[in-house]
Amino acid sequence: MSFIVTPKILLPVSSINKEKWAVIACDQFTSEPEYWDELKTLVDNVPSTYHLILPEAYLDDEPVHRVEKINYNMDLYLKNNLFEEHEAFILVERQTPHVKKRLGLVIAIDLEEYQYEEGKIGKIKATEKTVPERIPPRVKIREKAPIELPHVLVLMDDLNESIITNLYKNKNKLEKLYDFKLNMDGGHLRGYKVTNTSEIIQQIENLSDDLNLIVGDGNHSLASAKVCWENIKKELPESEWSNHPARYALVELISLYDDGLTFEPIHRVLFNADINVIKTLENNLSGNALLDIYYQNNVYKINVPENPFNAIKEIQVILDEYISRNKYIEIDFVHGMDSLKKIVKNNKDSVGITMPALKREMLLPYIRENGVLPRKSFSLGEAVEKRYYMESKKILK
Template sequence: MAKIIPFRGILYNPEVVPDLKLVTTPPYDVISQEDQEVFYRNHPKNIVRLILGKTYPSDTPKNNRYTRAANYFNDWLAEGTLVQDAESALYLTRIDYKMNNIEYNRYGLIGLVRLEDFEKGIILPHEKTFTATKSERLRLMEACNAHFSQIFSIFSDPRNQVIGLLKGVVEHLPPDIDFVDFDQCRHRLWRIKERKVHQEIDRLMSQRSLYIADGHHRYETALKYRDQILRKRGSIDPDDPANYVMMYLTSMNDNGLTILPVHRVITKVSTPLLDSLVESAQTYFNIDAIRLEEDRFEDTKKAFLNRLKAYAPSGGVIGAFIRGNSNFYLLHIKESVIDPLFKGELPLPLRRLDVSVLTRIIFQEILKLDHQSLDDEKLIVYTENPEEAIERVRTSGCAVAFLMNPTRIEQVREIAQNNLLMPKKSTYFYPKVITGLVMNKIY
């Protein structure tokens, strides 16, 4: 099954960059243009210059965000800002964070994992990807020949054998890295260099499949990169670095594993379709309208979001806020319409997902969005922040916001095990794996 090996990680030199808060970022796909500016200002060696560099009108095929990233990376290595470990290691991390004033922690293992085609059932995706994003990530990988961030994957470990073993190794050791990031999450990292531990981890992981939680685009990009190397050379050795990708692995049984919902904002809808949305939805949903009084907007919004959240354990309810409308809405799917509408089109596990109902019934059936529109990230904006989703409609002129409950971990596992794919952006695993903690140079 899954094969994991240690590697000589590349890390920021603490003598040059003593505070990693200044140089680390979240993954590239959640960095807004405003965030990018902040990270650029934080430090001249911030990793945003590698993963999401600025573009300029003067860019050329020989001077662009990808070539600049490669130059920065090589320069930082040469000058000692980045340092490669002398020995191969697996890296154990712990992140401490707060949510709703409750403290959580999550342990993870960073190592190199052998790339496997999805059809083998060893490494499994759970959601669809955007074509343009994969093309863009491949250009970066081709220019830099490196992994700057880990793919976030989860595995089943009800007896806590994998992380439990690693925690036992470092139990009485101070961390090699300890800092608080831009979101006030605390990160600790330990290098684990013992070969016997590496071998035991490889044995334990060889009994398990991996489910990609976050990083589908980067994993598919790594597969394409490997295949390009194979085509150029005709063959590659099983141990060739291109056959491996850097991953962050955590147990799906970890109590610190949190999934947030991803809300959708439709920026533009034709006036007739928008005006008739609620009426059209009545065919498929039982609808609760929550009257909105402008002088009590915040109180009403809070009550609406709390009512939506109450349905999280069971699912089947979608929230909506429509431009120019004086209500919040809770849309309760009519069970009687699911099977006739989805039969022969969606397998049973997908039919029970709120994001499937939203995509198939509201987006495609009611709003008449085609597959090209569903792939348009300017038409459909994704955010894990419900306040932002509502505000985009209220003050920024967007057409409608759809508020979601989170996909449950057992749904992720069932979808992946059945070789099925959820709609894009069905999950938001929190906290995201921080970028800039450990890097890997392929060649």
């Protein structure tokens, strides 16, 4: 059995306003609740994926009530026939404020072949170390949800960029499913229906013998889907495993070498912190590279290792140890320099730590040699370039 299957994708019916329907991934702008407050005002009470997700900026704000409301809305949307079903892949063309074109393919992957734990072998691997405590809150959201909405981006080692590019060259022969401007300055989104999926599946399977696909964005969300499936399996006879919708997760597949794919660092911000954080980093790091740290109205420069993977790993180890000794300090992971500077400016006792950028050609060699990257090592694009929720899929029978 293949590790890729053709999903039955749910899209909003034509009468629904797509600009209000699609919203950005829930794990963005986590320290900027004003973004989500503005989005809430924009979508109002019309059908929108905003009502089907829990923005992580609100994780500490009545999460149980919010999850119950999300599940209620999902059931309501299904009962009121707000979706149309397409058994196909979807070719996605995304324009962002920073790139003119990024191509992807919405597919479903077999969670039996996905592994996020170190040492376990699978045809689909996490790129970053998952944090166990980040999984249970996501499981709570998913375990009773009738549908899933994906913001997971999966990368394939398609050096010639032939699979998705060839589909795009022939897009005029495909049925266009949507074409609209994204809200909150997210750019533009187009989707084309791909029904000849068996040939594409074979092409993807032929790419590599040792590592077929790696997860670029959404590692913790996919790990949560895996946990939910493992829990469901315990209550099912094995004969029913292959037909259960929760076994398969909807993701967007992108070539690692797509010109529209950018690798951005994920910065750190520490709240309730002071100059001692900077001194601790200075005393424990060395190297020929420099990175900036923002505190109050000052910018500090410290030396770090030239290898960005090593720099990220050493910085995170130091920060974890420092936070363990200073329980009042909280950490957040921030996408984009503008957001980092804004957060530090608006929060008096905060320290913003920039992180080095990675190069895509270093990614697969590092994973093959070391298994996974340090957690929160990189981001595929800036926050505003993240995946918008458009497609969905049933995960409960």
